Amino acid sequence: MACLSSGETSGTTATFVIVDRWTVTVASVGDSRCILDAQGGAVSSLTVDHRLEENVEERKRVTASGGEVGRLSIVGGVEVGPLRCWPGGLCLSRSIGDMDVGEFIVPVPYVKQVKLSNAGGRLIVASDGIWDALSSEMAAKSCRGLPAELAAKQVVKEALRTRGLKDDTTCIVVDIIPPDNSIQPPTPPKKHSMLRALLFRKKCHDSSSKLSKKLSAIGTVEELFEEGSAMLAERLGNDYSTSQSTSGLFTCVVCQIDLAPSEGISVHAGSIFSTSSKPWQGPFLCADCRNKKDAMEGKRPSGVKVA
Numbered sequence: 001m002a003c004l005s006s007g008e009t010s011g012t013t014a015t016f017v018i019v020d021r022w023t024v025t026v027a028s029v030g031d032s033r034c035i036l037d038a039q040g041g042a043v044s045s046l047t048v049d050h051r052l053e054e055n056v057e058e059r060k061r062v063t064a065s066g067g068e069v070g071r072l073s074i075v076g077g078v079e080v081g082p083l084r085c086w087p088g089g090l091c092l093s094r095s096i097g098d099m100d101v102g103e104f105i106v107p108v109p110y111v112k113q114v115k116l117s118n119a120g121g122r123l124i125v126a127s128d129g130i131w132d133a134l135s136s137e138m139a140a141k142s143c144r145g146l147p148a149e150l151a152a153k154q155v156v157k158e159a160l161r162t163r164g165l166k167d168d169t170t171c172i173v174v175d176i177i178p179p180d181n182s183i184q185p186p187t188p189p190k191k192h193s194m195l196r197a198l199l200f201r202k203k204c205h206d207s208s209s210k211l212s213k214k215l216s217a218i219g220t221v222e223e224l225f226e227e228g229s230a231m232l233a234e235r236l237g238n239d240y241s242t243s244q245s246t247s248g249l250f251t252c253v254v255c256q257i258d259l260a261p262s263e264g265i266s267v268h269a270g271s272i273f274s275t276s277s278k279p280w281q282g283p284f285l286c287a288d289c290r291n292k293k294d295a296m297e298g299k300r301p302s303g304v305k306v307a
């Protein structure tokens, strides 16, 4: 879902959801949100809000990259509104296509993948106007028992009733239903609320374990993957394949441009901040992407503009 503002230099948020049987993968930039209402009444978020006001880590990243974080200052020095970053004045720390902000506003998505139990569940994807009015819980509760299409309308209605503003109120509801059942939207929870903390388990790398199968059978959500870092080397992981070097051809791992062997800069290679012991290992970056990477990660020397 894209939420476009007017103006040629304005960007957008994006929330991308792939449903493959019981596996749900969400990649998100900005402050639109995707929540999961699992069978049994456990509501969880599959996105994080890239808002400076609420996200301490992102505030640190932006200031480390040379951006300033502060509120709008009106006459008399009075500060108003949410935290924004300057230049640009955006209250988001990540977005796509914002042209008039600094390089520290990055389009790197938070990615999360979960596996639902075979009881299924409901996804509610909505833009920031909905979440300004409703908590994830409230949105989920407001539409339980309704089929998906009516549920989306009900969430928008509820948001308007609560806050009265129609700005950025887009909502999509997707029900993931077991194939042998007819339409069966999530039912209101019975006595499961005490178990909620247990139902949503943290990272599990061994999805085939007996434990997870057992838990799956009683309606849990299994977390398969989560990555929200803006740090490239962290996202690519330590076990990233270096097979590309055996072909004799190097390509930039980000933009895929071909590189002469002398041109490639290792993703581990070092600024003075680097603690890596393997600056000659792949994956490799072109000079352009290396500059962007450094800007993203707060390693841009002050005063140097990235073209």
Ligand SMILES: [Zn+2]
Binding pocket: 252, 253, 254, 255, 256, 257, 285, 286, 287, 288, 289, 290
């Ligand atoms: Zn590149």
